[in-house]
Amino acid sequence: MSDAVATEKEMLLTDAELLGFIAQGYHLIEPELPAGLNEAICEQTDALESNPGNEILARVPMLQQVYDHPQVRGALVSLLGEDLQMDGHRHLHVNVPGSRSQGWHQDGTNVRHHQTWCVLAMYFPHDVPADLGPTIIMPGTHFRNTPTDQLATYANLKGQVPLTVKAGTVAITHYDLWHAATRNKTTRERYMLKFLFNRMSQPSAPSWNFDATTAEETARSYLSTMVGAKGYSSDYYKEWELRKEMWQWFKGEQVDVPPGEFRNMLS
Ligand SMILES: O=C(O)CCC(=O)C(=O)O
Numbered sequence: 001m002s003d004a005v006a007t008e009k010e011m012l013l014t015d016a017e018l019l020g021f022i023a024q025g026y027h028l029i030e031p032e033l034p035a036g037l038n039e040a041i042c043e044q045t046d047a048l049e050s051n052p053g054n055e056i057l058a059r060v061p062m063l064q065q066v067y068d069h070p071q072v073r074g075a076l077v078s079l080l081g082e083d084l085q086m087d088g089h090r091h092l093h094v095n096v097p098g099s100r101s102q103g104w105h106q107d108g109t110n111v112r113h114h115q116t117w118c119v120l121a122m123y124f125p126h127d128v129p130a131d132l133g134p135t136i137i138m139p140g141t142h143f144r145n146t147p148t149d150q151l152a153t154y155a156n157l158k159g160q161v162p163l164t165v166k167a168g169t170v171a172i173t174h175y176d177l178w179h180a181a182t183r184n185k186t187t188r189e190r191y192m193l194k195f196l197f198n199r200m201s202q203p204s205a206p207s208w209n210f211d212a213t214t215a216e217e218t219a220r221s222y223l224s225t226m227v228g229a230k231g232y233s234s235d236y237y238k239e240w241e242l243r244k245e246m247w248q249w250f251k252g253e254q255v256d257v258p259p260g261e262f263r264n265m266l267s
């Protein structure tokens with residue numbers, strides 16, 4: 001086993017971290033990147049004449065170092081399995097001075113399920129203070145299936161989390177998590193690099209740092225006490241069930257769906 005693999009293995013998520021992702025739909029990482037990497041990425045990005053879209057990795061190849069970092073890889077393997085793949089779609093999101101807030105949205109088309117087949121990995125190469133137009137996310141909404149047109153009419157939500165982060169942070173979110181860019185009140189541009197990663201196979205066993213002696217006890221407390229999306233009490237009960245299903249699914253177990261009950265699950 002090479003050192004790189006050993007390090008990545010050490011950086012797998014714990015049960016508590018994976019359960020936190022199940023409940024809230026995101027996980028933040030502050031990888032220890034090589035000195036100067038964030039600054040060098042910002043400089044190369046500043047020098048681009050136009051937004052290269054999916055070609056951003058070819059134009060700023062140093063980005064690969066961020067996504068190959070053992071801490072980032074460890075989290076991605078934990079969530080998507082060893083055979084995960086980087087998607088061909090990636091984007092440099094430039095939030096320009098004087099921008100207006102974006103509407104709440106889920107990326108992609110509105111085909112949702114309660115498994116984890118795709119995550120967004122948003123990398124912020126510089127500090128993002130509150131006035132620089134941080135991305136906001138709404139914990140727990142990866143289980144919600146609100147029509148896109150209605151979602152776009154929502155404004156400030158109780159419990160929303162602005163990603164006011166330090167340079168180098170990578171926010172991994174479930175693909176369905178509600179998010180939006182906020183208003184940039186400064187005179188500087190804000191960068192966010194968004195890469196997608198896909199799961200290629202159904203889980204057959206835990207791919208994170210699973211501790212068989214304590215996992216179920218940790219799960220019992222996390223899955224029914226961790227605050228997710230705010231809502232009516234009936235929504236909490238729905239959410240707890242969906243969390244339990246996702247936990248079973250991550251472990252590679254058959255998900256029990258009570259007979260006669262409909263679930264919108266792709267398998
Ligand atoms: O720039 C951001 O903070 C978010 C942008 C975004 O989510 C999008 O354009 O789909």
Ligand SMILES: [Fe+2]
Nearest residue numbers: 105106107179
């Ligand atoms: Fe988006």
